Amino acid sequence: MSSVFMNKIAIATRSSNRSRVFGQKARTIMSFTLNTGAKIPAIGFGTFQDPDAQEDAVCQALQKGLRLIDTARVYDVEKQVGRGVKKTGVKREDIFIATKLWCNDYHPETVSRALEDSLSDLDTPYVDLLLMHYPCTFASGADRFPRDASGKMIHGKTDYVDTWRALERLVGEGRVRAIGVSNFSKGEVQRLLDETSVVSHRKIPAVHQMEVHPYLQQQTFSDWHRRLGIHIIQFSPLGNMNDFYRQTGWSKEISHMMRVIDQPVLKSIGEKYGKSPVQVVLAWGVNHGRSVIPKSVVDWQIDENVAADFELEREDMEIISELDAKARCVYRDIQGAVCLLM
Ligand SMILES: NC(=O)c1ccc[n+]([C@@H]2O[C@H](COP(=O)([O-])OP(=O)(O)OC[C@H]3O[C@@H](n4cnc5c(N)ncnc54)[C@H](OP(=O)(O)O)[C@@H]3O)[C@@H](O)[C@H]2O)c1
Numbered sequence: 356m357s358s359v360f361m362n363k364i365a366i367a368t369r370s371s372n373r374s375r376v377f378g379q380k381a382r383t384i385m386s387f388t389l390n391t392g393a394k395i396p397a398i399g400f401g402t403f404q405d406p407d408a409q410e411d412a413v414c415q416a417l418q419k420g421l422r423l424i425d426t427a428r429v430y431d432v433e434k435q436v437g438r439g440v441k442k443t444g445v446k447r448e449d450i451f452i453a454t455k456l457w458c459n460d461y462h463p464e465t466v467s468r469a470l471e472d473s474l475s476d477l478d479t480p481y482v483d484l485l486l487m488h489y490p491c492t493f494a495s496g497a498d499r500f501p502r503d504a505s506g507k508m509i510h511g512k513t514d515y516v517d518t519w520r521a522l523e524r525l526v527g528e529g530r531v532r533a534i535g536v537s538n539f540s541k542g543e544v545q546r547l548l549d550e551t552s553v554v555s556h557r558k559i560p561a562v563h564q565m566e567v568h569p570y571l572q573q574q575t576f577s578d579w580h581r582r583l584g585i586h587i588i589q590f591s592p593l594g595n596m597n598d599f600y601r602q603t604g605w606s607k608e609i610s611h612m613m614r615v616i617d618q619p620v621l622k623s624i625g626e627k628y629g630k631s632p633v634q635v636v637l638a639w640g641v642n643h644g645r646s647v648i649p650k651s652v653v654d655w656q657i658d659e660n661v662a663a664d665f666e667l668e669r670e671d672m673e674i675i676s677e678l679d680a681k682a683r684c685v686y687r688d689i690q691g692a693v694c695l696l697m
Contacts, residue, residue: 413439
């Protein structure tokens with residue numbers, strides 16, 4: 356039995372209870388406890404892409420029982436997310452909303468206003484989690500992707516450590532419940548720990564959102580976070596499922612790889628539990644003690660994703676560990692990311 360599930364009484368609020376939302380049966384999903392003491396659901400909902408569909412998709416996700424919504428300023432969907440949340444009628448305090456500060460607003464004098472813009476679009480007085488999207492600063496201004504005449508990004512002078520200090524002040528004001536990072540390397544997280552005096556509630560970020568899936572397992576990095584008490588949210592948890600990355604940025608070495616969810620071994624593991632390969636992939640992350648935030652705008656897919664917090668036996672976890680290919684789908688360096696987002 357995996358330790359995550361052995362400890363579930365202590366760390367999780369998983370139950371067979373089903374609450375009614377809009378007359379539908381909504382599933383109660385297990386959750387983890389952050390170093391702030393707050394609960395974070397094990398399965399959440401990503402909102403990158405398909406802006407026109409996001410209001411309904413967020414609404415559906417909440418109706419089906421998902422309670423963690425992940426968004427970002429740069430996705431340009433915060434208004435849709437806010438409307439989707441309002442539409443369901445699920446109480447705000449029952450939802451965990453995470454958003455991300457974009458790199459042109461990393462300057463200490465712009466951070467508070469940037470948060471206010473997000474809160475206004477999300478139509479909420481606070482967010483449960485605010486992340487720095489990348490460890491990199493762009494020049495201040497309305498242009499999210501400032502470039503010089505030769506097309507190169509214009510970087511800002513602010514150090515991300517100073518941005519972090521500005522984020523800490525927001526936590527004190529109550530508009531942000533927890534802060535964290537995304538796409539940071541180990542050295543970059545370590546710098547935050549070394550150079551900031553009061554980081555979050557326990558001198559460390561509450562969350563690191565990073566790319567993790569069976570093709571990019573990052574086990575050593577993941578264990579390091581666990582020892583520090585930093586919770587990991589896996590983005591792109593289905594691996595190379597999102598065609599956007601295939602079309603825009605993948606290297607030749609990985610673009611030929613079959614979709615993670617088509618790996619025959621996941622199908623056979625799934626058959627043992629009566630689950631699909633997608634559910635096995637998501638459960639693998641949850642069994643490692645991480646949250647997963649699959650994005651979907653398709654009704655039956657959301658249903659499938661919601662029901663993925665089941666326990667995998669140790670031998671199945673070990674089989675999945677063999678799929679690691681150290682294959683990254685989403686650029687961690689900012690130039691690459693900007694190419695994707697433009
Ligand atoms: N921090 C960062 O830098 C960063 C980077 C990337 C992503 N993210 C976050 O992570 C979220 C998820 O990442 P992602 O979209 O890259 O990858 P993903 O969630 O792993 O994959 C999304 C793709 O999988 C499909 N899909 C979802 N559930 C499915 C199911 N049950 N069966 C079959 N197909 C399914 C979706 O299809 P449909 O859309 O057609 O339903 C979509 O094409 C994003 O929305 C965003 O919130 C953060």
